[in-house]
Amino acid sequence: MKVTVDPDKCCGYGECVAVAPNLFHIRDDNRAHLLREGDVSERDAALAREASYSCPVEAIEIME
Numbered sequence: 001m002k003v004t005v006d007p008d009k010c011c012g013y014g015e016c017v018a019v020a021p022n023l024f025h026i027r028d029d030n031r032a033h034l035l036r037e038g039d040v041s042e043r044d045a046a047l048a049r050e051a052s053y054s055c056p057v058e059a060i061e062i063m064e
Contacts, residue, residue, distance in 0.1 A: 001040045002063040003048045005032050009059035016051035016060060023048055032059065 003023070005016075012030035016023070023044055024032050040048045052060040 001045050001048065002038075003034060003040050003052075004061045004063075005034060006059045006061065007031050009057050011057055011059075013056055015054040015056065019051040019054050020044070020047035024051060 005024070007029075010031040012026055012032065014026055014032070016032050017026055023035060023040065025035055027033050048060075049062060052058075052062050
């Protein structure tokens with residue numbers, strides 16, 4: 001699974017960080033970013049999906 005954050009959509013609400021702090025963080029630009037680029041492990045897949053669902057502006061895209 002690959003996860004991306006669209007920086008043009010992200011408003012920095014931080015819902016993704018609240019759900020999956022081991023996957024996302026808010027940088028100085030007040031936008032969410034992935035902590036690690038590349039594929040998300042099976043262990044973190046459920047958290048990535050939950051973070052995507054919790055994003056109020058749908059800035060997180062999941063590619064299975």
